[in-house]
Amino acid sequence: MTEPMKFEGKHTSTDLSEQSMDTRGTFRGRHMSSNLSRDSQLVQSTCKSNLLKRFQCLYEGIAKQGNPKLLNEIYTELYITESESGEINNEHEVRQIETQSRRAETEDTPIKCNDIFRPLPGQDKPIRTVLTKGVAGIGKTVSVQKFIVDWAEGKENQDVQLIFPLPFREINLMKDKTLNLSDLLHVFFPETKEMEISSDEYKVLFIFDGLDECRLSLNFKSEEKLCNISESASVDELLMNLIEGNLLPSALIWITSRPAAANLVPSECVHRVTEVRGFNEPQKEEYFRKRISDQSLADTIITHLKSSRSLHIMCHIPVFCWISAIVLEEMLSEAERGEIPKTLTQMYTHFLIIQTNIKHEKDYEKRVKDEDMILKLGKLAFQQLMKGNLIFYEEDLRGCGIDVTEASVYSGLCTQIFREELGLYHGKVFCFDRLSIQEHLAALYAHIYLTNKNRNVFDKTKQSLFSKILNQKKYHSLSELHQRAVDEALQSKNGHLDLFLRFLLGLSLESNQTLLRELLTQTGSCFYNKEKAVQYIKQKIRENLSPERSINLFHCLNELGDDSLMQEIQRYLKSGEIGGIQLSSSQWSALVYVLLTSEQNMDVFNLNQFIGARNTADEVLLKLLPVVKESRSVQLRNCGVTDEGCAALTSALRSNPSHLRKLYLSRNKVGDSGVKLLSDLLQDPHCKLEILRLWYCGVTDEGCAALTSALRSNPSHLRKLDLSWNNLIDSDVKLLSDLMVDPHYKLKKLW
Incomplete structure (x- = not known):
């Protein structure tokens, strides 16, 4: 039987003052040996080879069915900055993107992905733990992938001997296990069974990707301290003690997270906070020129996206650029094309149609109708959105009537919408490729649930026995659903229903109803008074809500095609009369919206x-x-x-x-x-x-x-x-x- 892996070194202090810096400014153990043994070199070579095979390709869509492309051939540099802190941000992520899009880049401290453990000029403290935050789809995981590939190819950070990437979505599958640190690594990295590691000989990096997806109980206030790597404990205790520096204080730690979960790790445990800001303006254009071979078509797509402020802002998010490229490349290449998407709802509805149609070009066994599949996925999307979950497990699927054995078929039916992954622990993890895709499907489910079944997704009350006897059904209108959704979104502390609301309102327009008929053979219809929804939203704006909450309501008006308030304010601004007019509460809110969504920094x-x-x-x-x-x-x-x-x-x-x-x-x-x-x-x-x-x-x-x-x-x-x-x-x-x-x-x- 192989002897368990050994990690030696100090386990009683997280004081970095005893560590030294190498000539490149990276963190080293105090007694780092530059000459590894032959066996150690073989182990390191095996580790690099395995990680390179795992991370060298970037898949657009699901790993099994998407077309793999070498990461370094299509990778577009992301804009990453050093952030002030890992404080929580309670705004919806699209709102955060809108805010970031106006920041002058000259005021930020940019940092390259491969330099995150290297102090900047003027910084003299070693960096052990880095927290990288960024909204969903902004490029955190791709940054991790790029870091690993460059290391495995021998290009960067060669002072690091071993890298252990441990995504939270995979660690979650072991949340009920009790084991020691060596055993944990043996599960995810079998090659470590053949090696003995000392912190004096090896410099190791643990990467914990997706803190926001963590379903472990991370209680950093716990007084339980683990200093011995052979001591067994729950997985969450192992992770906490690694992060705190009780276990392997010489190891580097890299954690990625969406902003809303960034404060799950105490600030005293973090030595640097970075923020992935996605694509800046030049990087947006570079992405489309790399993604689309026809440069004339790429120019047309870039021009169209710039013509819509709401779409152009979203292009800071790499995944949205991918969605836009898929939709616009197909639509602009067709001889006869419909209306080119100008709103988020139009873009995402076209994307859903395109991806669902991929099913017809493949030889998938038809076990379920498209309508049933979309409703089930929509139900899953809505339920998990209400819970704030981005990833799901088998029990979540079963709760929505999805047969787990057919999950791969569902993945195939919506190739690049719903993704199944087999983690290293061989457990199945499911997610939508983008939070906004989940929000769009959730809104589609809410819309269809009302129009086809006359049910309001927010109505938890059951029909009374008396009304059942009389065969009476309560009639639900789209206006009622929309008003309830507006109220629910405004009551949300973190704005998690903001984009869902925009999609839900946009789906009610006749132009989008026509699109839905391409997707669903049976779409119920009901009378909808758009003006009633517009007036209800304007009423909420007049109620002197906080300006931050009002901003999303103006986006909702934009989805409904009403920009009367904004046009009025823009006329006042252009004429220079804004200071001499008695503005109403609605107009003040409109002024804030116009100023905050302008293209000016x-x-x-x-x-x-x-x-x-x-x-x-x-x-x-x-x-x-x-x-x-x-x-x-x-x-x-x-x-x-x-x-x-x-x-x-x-x-x-x-x-x-x-x-x-x-x-x-x-x-x-x-x-x-x-x-x-x-x-x-x-x-x-x-x-x-x-x-x-x-x-x-x-x-x-x-x-x-x-x-x-x-x-x-x-x-x-x-x-x-x-x-x-x-x-x-x-x-x-x-x-x-x-x-x-x-x-x-x-x-x-x-x-």
Whole structure:
């Protein structure tokens, strides 16, 4: 019997100060040996060979039936940045993409995939654990794949001897197991049974992909500590102790996650947070030119996508580019083509039709009608969407009437929509290729469930016995379903029904109903008053919802083909009359939407252009805070802002402090109370404010003391501070001047 694998080294501390850096800035164990034994070299070669076979191809569609292409032939570099923290983000992921699309790239710190364990210039601390976050489909898993392939081919990170990729979707299949770390690796990497590893000899990297898909109980507050690798424990305890550094403190850890789950790992366990931002503008075009051989057709597709703001924003997501390429390449190549998709609903409905038709070109056994298959997949999509799940297991399929033995047939029927994977643990894992595909199918299910069966998916009540006896059925209308869906989406804390709502409303249009008839032979019909839905959405906008929640409602109006509010606001903006008009609550929300969805980067925000005789500065500032939050430079000079407006401003900036670089508040009635609030903001370690101008703001020694205290407690990034023409005495100014000569502080200019 082979002796269990051994990992030796310190297991009692996660202090990285005892580790050293190699010449390339990568992390090494203190006693790293550069000369591996012949057996060790053979093991490493076997590991590289196995991983290269597993990861060298990128499959478009499911692995068994999709066409494999070498990753390095079609890989388009992704835009990755160093992020401030792994804090949770409760906005819908499409909303996050919209926000990111307007950020000026010059303000970010880009980092290449292969450099994630290498400190940037000026950083001297070793990096053991990296958390990479990004929305679904943005390219996290492909980044992992690229890292592994380049390592296995001997191109990058050759100081790492072994890489163990352990996706959470596969680890989930072992959640009820009790075993030690060696046994866990033996299950996923059989070649490790023939090797003995010491942390002094091997530098290993564990990659835990898809933290958001984790179904383990990760309780990092547990006092159970594992320091011995031969000690058996539950799989979740093994993972937690690896991440915390109790087990194998010399090992590197890479975790990927969607933003909503990023805080499952405590920040003190993470040494670097990176964010995959998908494709930037040049990378979008590069993708389509690589994907589509006919360059003239590629140009036409790029031009069409740029003509629709909602589609162009989504192209930051690589998977959406793939969907768009499939749909538009087929439609624009046809001699007789229908209406080219201009909305998300049209694009995804065309995609569903194309992928379902692939079934007819293959020799799959016809065990189920298309309509039944789509309804079952739709039911699964809806139920799991309500639970917030992206991946499913056999019990989830059975709960929706899907025979697990026919799961591969279902995968074939919708080749690139529903994917079956056989994990290394030989358990079956199922998922939709993209969260938005799941949301579209869920909306389609809700629509068909009502039109064909007169049932509202949100209605949990059962028909009463009395009504059954009288053979009476409650009539459900599409308007009722839509109003209920609007309410449910608005009540969601993380916006997880936002895109589902947009799809559901879009499917009700006659143009999309015509498309559905190509997909389903039986589509029920019912009277639908589109104007009623439009008015209900506008009513919700008038109810002074938070601007963030209103934004999705404007997207819904766009799906319904109503842009009256937006056109009105755009006319005011173009004419320069916006400051002289008394805007209604709906118009203020429309103004926020127009500003936040414009193609212009949110660089400089000037409040003066929106203030008129009918509104105070504080009122306007409060209405436009979502725009302020996304701006790098905020110009509020001589606007009439008071300490009340300053309180709202600092509260908003505290929720998103890393964006703001310049704040101009000169000639406002801010006073000491407002300055104290700004001082609190400066103490936030994520605040990157570089220039603060408070000329003639009524600041006294009390406010100056608060600023000095804030800068002392957190050196921050503040470089220039203007306090001229305030009621300050020399001793107050001297305290601030002392900071300028202290090398620990960045303050270089004081007025």
